[in-house]
Amino acid sequence: MTTCPLPHEETERVLLGHGSGGRLMAELIDQVIARELGTRGPLEDAAVLTAADVGPGGDPVLGPGADLVLSTDGFVVTPRFFPGGDIGSLAVHGTVNDLAMRGARPIALALAFVVEEGLPVEELRLVTRSAAKAAQDVGVPVVTGDTKVVGRGAADGLYVTTTGLGVRLPGARPSAAAGRVGDVVLLSGPIGAHGTAILSAREGLGFEAEIASDSRPLHRLVAAMLDAGGEDVHVLRDPTRGGLASALNELAAASGVAVEVVEDDVPVPRAVAAACELLGLDPFHVANEGCLVAFVAPRSAPDVLAAMRARPEGAGARAVGRVVDGPAGRVTARTLIGSTRIVDMLIGEQLPRIC
Amino acid sequence: MTTCPLPHEETERVLLGHGSGGRLMAELIDQVIARELGTRGPLEDAAVLTAADVGPGGDPVLGPGADLVLSTDGFVVTPRFFPGGDIGSLAVHGTVNDLAMRGARPIALALAFVVEEGLPVEELRLVTRSAAKAAQDVGVPVVTGDTKVVGRGAADGLYVTTTGLGVRLPGARPSAAAGRVGDVVLLSGPIGAHGTAILSAREGLGFEAEIASDSRPLHRLVAAMLDAGGEDVHVLRDPTRGGLASALNELAAASGVAVEVVEDDVPVPRAVAAACELLGLDPFHVANEGCLVAFVAPRSAPDVLAAMRARPEGAGARAVGRVVDGPAGRVTARTLIGSTRIVDMLIGEQLPRIC
Numbered sequence: 001m002t003t004c005p006l007p008h009e010e011t012e013r014v015l016l017g018h019g020s021g022g023r024l025m026a027e028l029i030d031q032v033i034a035r036e037l038g039t040r041g042p043l044e045d046a047a048v049l050t051a052a053d054v055g056p057g058g059d060p061v062l063g064p065g066a067d068l069v070l071s072t073d074g075f076v077v078t079p080r081f082f083p084g085g086d087i088g089s090l091a092v093h094g095t096v097n098d099l100a101m102r103g104a105r106p107i108a109l110a111l112a113f114v115v116e117e118g119l120p121v122e123e124l125r126l127v128t129r130s131a132a133k134a135a136q137d138v139g140v141p142v143v144t145g146d147t148k149v150v151g152r153g154a155a156d157g158l159y160v161t162t163t164g165l166g167v168r169l170p171g172a173r174p175s176a177a178a179g180r181v182g183d184v185v186l187l188s189g190p191i192g193a194h195g196t197a198i199l200s201a202r203e204g205l206g207f208e209a210e211i212a213s214d215s216r217p218l219h220r221l222v223a224a225m226l227d228a229g230g231e232d233v234h235v236l237r238d239p240t241r242g243g244l245a246s247a248l249n250e251l252a253a254a255s256g257v258a259v260e261v262v263e264d265d266v267p268v269p270r271a272v273a274a275a276c277e278l279l280g281l282d283p284f285h286v287a288n289e290g291c292l293v294a295f296v297a298p299r300s301a302p303d304v305l306a307a308m309r310a311r312p313e314g315a316g317a318r319a320v321g322r323v324v325d326g327p328a329g330r331v332t333a334r335t336l337i338g339s340t341r342i343v344d345m346l347i348g349e350q351l352p353r354i355c
Numbered sequence: 356m357t358t359c360p361l362p363h364e365e366t367e368r369v370l371l372g373h374g375s376g377g378r379l380m381a382e383l384i385d386q387v388i389a390r391e392l393g394t395r396g397p398l399e400d401a402a403v404l405t406a407a408d409v410g411p412g413g414d415p416v417l418g419p420g421a422d423l424v425l426s427t428d429g430f431v432v433t434p435r436f437f438p439g440g441d442i443g444s445l446a447v448h449g450t451v452n453d454l455a456m457r458g459a460r461p462i463a464l465a466l467a468f469v470v471e472e473g474l475p476v477e478e479l480r481l482v483t484r485s486a487a488k489a490a491q492d493v494g495v496p497v498v499t500g501d502t503k504v505v506g507r508g509a510a511d512g513l514y515v516t517t518t519g520l521g522v523r524l525p526g527a528r529p530s531a532a533a534g535r536v537g538d539v540v541l542l543s544g545p546i547g548a549h550g551t552a553i554l555s556a557r558e559g560l561g562f563e564a565e566i567a568s569d570s571r572p573l574h575r576l577v578a579a580m581l582d583a584g585g586e587d588v589h590v591l592r593d594p595t596r597g598g599l600a601s602a603l604n605e606l607a608a609a610s611g612v613a614v615e616v617v618e619d620d621v622p623v624p625r626a627v628a629a630a631c632e633l634l635g636l637d638p639f640h641v642a643n644e645g646c647l648v649a650f651v652a653p654r655s656a657p658d659v660l661a662a663m664r665a666r667p668e669g670a671g672a673r674a675v676g677r678v679v680d681g682p683a684g685r686v687t688a689r690t691l692i693g694s695t696r697i698v699d700m701l702i703g704e705q706l707p708r709i710c
Binding site for chain 2: 011012013014015016017018019020025028029032033036037038039044045046047049053054055061062066068070071072073074075076107108110111112113114115116117119120121122124125128129131132135141142143144145147148149150151153154155156159161163165167352353355
């Protein structure tokens with residue numbers, strides 16, 4: 001408590017852009033949160049716990065090579081109900097997918113609600129029902145939860161934080177830092193649907209009839225990919241906040257490699273492209289909730305791609321680029337006319353409260 | 356979407372009292388959340404996952420008798436900094452304690468922030484630092500996290516959801532449903548400090564100099580109790596929201612027994628008693644964050660009590676009552692003058708946003 005103003009600069013404050021999944025957010029996490037927590041290593045959406053982390057509990061707790069994976073994710077999406085899903089199903093899918101990106105099969109979920117006073121009980125019921133149905137479809141039980149209520153105006157209806165516990169599939173070692181020069185970049189399906197669906201629903205833009213969120217669980221797709229490619233599946237990431245561009249930038253930086261994609265090989269649905277053009281958005285920066293990008297060793301890439309295409313959620317899978325020798329973290333796109341552009345991370349905020 | 360109003364009754368809405376830890380909250384969880392999720396069994400603050408729940412992952416994931424415990428908890432306390440702690444340390448202690456109440460040693464924490472646009476970055480830094488320090492003191496790493504930013508007015512500064520993963524200590528089987536007639540009711544220390552400290556700090560009542568929150572980790576106390584009493588430690592619970600009265604009511608109901616406490620054996624600090632008298636609060640309903648109540652088989656109760664008293668956080672431990680034969684869920688207190696009163700659960704809201 002001081003009565004004199006700060007001399008030169010304004011007190012730094014959290015901006016909406018700090019939650020974007022882009023560069024501002026990476027800086028906030030790196031310089032404030034990870035620094036204070038003393039955590040190191042590549043930015044992953046889920047943590048792996050080995051036998052050494054778990055420690056003995058009398059007898060060994062974990063069997064040989066059996067690793068646990070833990071992930072947590074807050075959901076503040078608005079509107080809470082949108083074409084293709086709602087905050088309940090999204091919260092389950094998002095967390096299941098974070099586990100899957102570390103090669104884990106989900107075994108338990110925990111749900112924590114922060115509810116604003118005045119929310120219709122029926123809406124809480126519908127969101128819970130949707131989360132329960134999504135969890136049942138995934139095949140993972142919700143084992144525990146928590147509910148807090150805050151006064152009117154102290155939250156925007158309902159926030160959901162979902163935590164997932166998983167067990168790593170045998171032979172699975174995907175990590176953001178494991179990309180190698182020569183890896184093939186595979187994309188499981190078209191991009192941009194979630195972000196444009198949310199924006200359209202929020203602003204009443206009229207694309208709702210054409211664009212639905214791609215929110216869906218990806219753990220079965222990942223299991224099929226690991227079955228086909230094993231440890232040759234080096235990197236898995238679902239490009240959510242910040243879109244494909246931010247995901248590729250993070251992965252390239254974490255692996256110390258460069259990535260080159262062929263822009264026209266990245267599928268963007270016609271309605272998504274139209275919405276993005278109208279709104280001045282780059283589809284590469286728009287959030288997804290039902291696709292993944294993988295870096296796979298070239299010898300296994302054809303088998304992994306075939307395994308992806310054999311599943312409905314990977315039916316549109318294709319190779320979209322390569323991991324190449326170059327400055328660590330550089331992502332470029334070759335365009336139709338043969339030129340090359342830098343694909344940068346989202347800088348600030350494109351679209352707040354997308355998930 | 357319907358344009359005609361609901362015919363007879365108002366749409367039911369979530370009230371502040373639904374977050375109180377009392378009867379309204381139990382009803383909301385029972386009739387909406389647990390019902391939709393299809394969960395059953397006694398209300399526990401953490402879930403136990405056995406080898407059967409985890410399933411095989413090639414080889415068995417969990418060693419024989421090694422059970423995992425998962426707990427999640429949202430923290431919305433206001434003010435975020437208060438005598439004896441802050442939202443960061445409270446979030447760590449609260450979750451560590453929920454694990455401990457199932458007999459688990461904590462092995463990993465996950466932190467999820469919902470931040471309101473405009474929060475000073477320095478405040479986020481201080482809260483993170485405090486959580487990091489609390490985790491270090493406990494001896495548990497924060498392994499993963501998430502940060503969401505919502506617009507001004509869409510949250511009250513900062514909410515923290517903490518999830519803890521633990522491993523059950525050998526021989527530990529405490530459960531809310533395991534209380535038996537004849538058990539001794541042990542209380543680890545004085546009650547009422549957390550709730551009165553928060554209220555005093557929030558409202559500027561002037562008790563701040565005298566009352567600090569009892570927020571602290573209880574996992575070492577629990578380890579000592581289990582070491583002394585093993586499976587004779589039937590029930591463990593930290594009486595947070597809703598206070599000792601609500602905790603005893605829940606435990607008595609879950610175990611299908613009655614509980615009788617001796618009112619004057621329950622230690623209430625002088626300053627807490629004064630604050631409660633001034634504010635018209637019953638100390639039995641005031642939240643705690645650093646004490647626990649246990650139901651212990653009579654043959655082990657002296658040893659367990661001695662083990663509690665040998666630790667600083669259990670120095671004030673004492674036997675405060677008995678599990679008795681009677682209507683399931685009935686809790687009574689014998690008073691100084693020999694009369695008996697019913698100790699009911701907190702009904703609605705005593706003090707919102709206490710944790």
